[in-house]
Amino acid sequence: MFKNILIAYDGSTSSRKALETGIGMAKAFASRLSIVSVEENIPIVAADIGEVKEEKQFFNGYFTKLQRDAREIVKSHEMDLHKADILTGHVSKSIINYSKSIKSDLVILGHSGRSGAWSNFLGTTAEKVSRHADCTVMIVR
Amino acid sequence: MENVWFVAAVWIGIALAASLLSLRLGISVALLEILLGVLGGNFLNLQTAPWIDTLAGFGAVVLTFLAGAEIEPEAFKRNLKASLTIGILSFLLPFFGAWLFAYYVAHWEMQAALIAGIALSTTSVAVIYATMVETKINETDLGRLILAACFITDLGTVLALGILFSKFDIWLLVFILVLIPVLILLPKVLPIIARRWSGRISEPEIKFLLLLLFFLAWLATAGNSEAVLPAYLLGLVSAGYFVADRAVLNRLRVIAFAVFTPFYFIKAGLYVSFPAIASGILLIIALLGVKVVAKFIGVYPAARFFRFNIKTSNYMTLLMSTGLTFGSISALFGLTNNIIDGTQYTILVTVVLGSAIIPTLIAQTWFRPDGVEVREVELNRPCDTDYNEQGDGEDYASFPAVNHIKDDDSINLGGE
Numbered sequence: 215m216f217k218n219i220l221i222a223y224d225g226s227t228s229s230r231k232a233l234e235t236g237i238g239m240a241k242a243f244a245s246r247l248s249i250v251s252v253e254e255n256i257p258i259v260a261a262d263i264g265e266v267k268e269e270k271q272f273f274n275g276y277f278t279k280l281q282r283d284a285r286e287i288v289k290s291h292e293m294d295l296h297k298a299d300i301l302t303g304h305v306s307k308s309i310i311n312y313s314k315s316i317k318s319d320l321v322i323l324g325h326s327g328r329s330g331a332w333s334n335f336l337g338t339t340a341e342k343v344s345r346h347a348d349c350t351v352m353i354v355r
Numbered sequence: 356m357e358n359v360w361f362v363a364a365v366w367i368g369i370a371l372a373a374s375l376l377s378l379r380l381g382i383s384v385a386l387l388e389i390l391l392g393v394l395g396g397n398f399l400n401l402q403t404a405p406w407i408d409t410l411a412g413f414g415a416v417v418l419t420f421l422a423g424a425e426i427e428p429e430a431f432k433r434n435l436k437a438s439l440t441i442g443i444l445s446f447l448l449p450f451f452g453a454w455l456f457a458y459y460v461a462h463w464e465m466q467a468a469l470i471a472g473i474a475l476s477t478t479s480v481a482v483i484y485a486t487m488v489e490t491k492i493n494e495t496d497l498g499r500l501i502l503a504a505c506f507i508t509d510l511g512t513v514l515a516l517g518i519l520f521s522k523f524d525i526w527l528l529v530f531i532l533v534l535i536p537v538l539i540l541l542p543k544v545l546p547i548i549a550r551r552w553s554g555r556i557s558e559p560e561i562k563f564l565l566l567l568l569f570f571l572a573w574l575a576t577a578g579n580s581e582a583v584l585p586a587y588l589l590g591l592v593s594a595g596y597f598v599a600d601r602a603v604l605n606r607l608r609v610i611a612f613a614v615f616t617p618f619y620f621i622k623a624g625l626y627v628s629f630p631a632i633a634s635g636i637l638l639i640i641a642l643l644g645v646k647v648v649a650k651f652i653g654v655y656p657a658a659r660f661f662r663f664n665i666k667t668s669n670y671m672t673l674l675m676s677t678g679l680t681f682g683s684i685s686a687l688f689g690l691t692n693n694i695i696d697g698t699q700y701t702i703l704v705t706v707v708l709g710s711a712i713i714p715t716l717i718a719q720t721w722f723r724p725d726g727v728e729v730r731e732v733e734l735n736r737p738c739d740t741d742y743n744e745q746g747d748g749e750d751y752a753s754f755p756a757v758n759h760i761k762d763d764d765s766i767n768l769g770g771e
Contacts, residue, residue, distance in 0.1 A: 259385075259679060261679065262418060265612070302488060
């Protein structure tokens, strides 16, 4: 049914559930499985370049480790990832664009990630992705 | 609030709150320190003290040095003609535009109008860099050219700030006579110092840099120039060395962001008055408009001349309309030296803050060039590689980037 599943993974509890769900569905449908993580908290208005570089380096380290752990989990189910990428920028836009670029037919993500305070005012990433993505979106609780 | 320890605790408490909010909201700690300073000044009667002014001054000087030290000399040389042209125009047009507008339309005193010109001529290299990181444009020739042009613009700003208000007396001559050999010798001396003293707990390299910064700041201010002028020039000449060895720069940044710059940014916000914003809102909008229009008149034709397409030229111009650090430094210089009053300071800092946010959002939303957007992770590295969540164990810049994602089963996850 689904040939190309994309999981949005930020290390939050709900995104870990999304990963587990994605693994189960990829097994069931013999689908390709990809994950994407988005660094969203790089300060746009900064005092000096070093501040941006150090924040970026921090998030690169954090998400690289997350994705590596995710891959280990996937491997423990005798599967492998088709693609795994880290993007920087607006989370929902990045997930939607990435999903289009790899032609995924299902995006799985947790109902509440790490967007924190902003999601209370602007809506969660899951809401925005489900509203604007071209493909089927599954929100895991 | 007389007790110095209590005052220190309050200011550091505000700085800590800014850091925590910054982590929570993903907004720069500098911007939040300014905003909390504004709230503290307007609602908590937060006041400065001589020792706070001194730490704030250290913050401005070290921050300016760090800003100068981030230029990539090779990229600058490669794009010399274009970056010089765009950078100079990006300084001159807004400088004259804001100066003449403040003088003739807002009827500010000549000296105050000059401060307006300088404060609004700036470009925030950091804001531009942060914006470009998302699309990886900073790693392209276009990105390097824009960044190099920004350094030229900021050089214009610090030169104007350092020269226009100087007394041309013996002290200025002494300052220049000391500054020139230091600028020539520093790039040669830094590697020697690093070889001899690197990695020692007593941090002689940091102390050496601080000695130069503070000594030259003393000579500059004795000649009624501005302390940030030698700091920026020292940063620029030593940038070549720091490309290869960023350790000293990183340690200096840690010290600056922990101890010095919070005092500077909170103080910068402290003098911003809400009533002055309300009464001067039209002037604030007008000056912001003058800055952006002047940048367009200066930068856009130059960008088109160097054959950038319309979308990219708009993007470049909008990014070069941003400002934060040097704008606030210029305004605070004017206020500290009684060149501008509190109302004028409020207007200038509000325009500076507006220019940090509004052009960035417009550029990001409507004019972002299509570019590289994805960094592929080296998942094939062994998992016991020495990674940690602090992100300080690896040079991630060396990770392979991909321009386009291939729709191909055979793609190597480790990057090709």
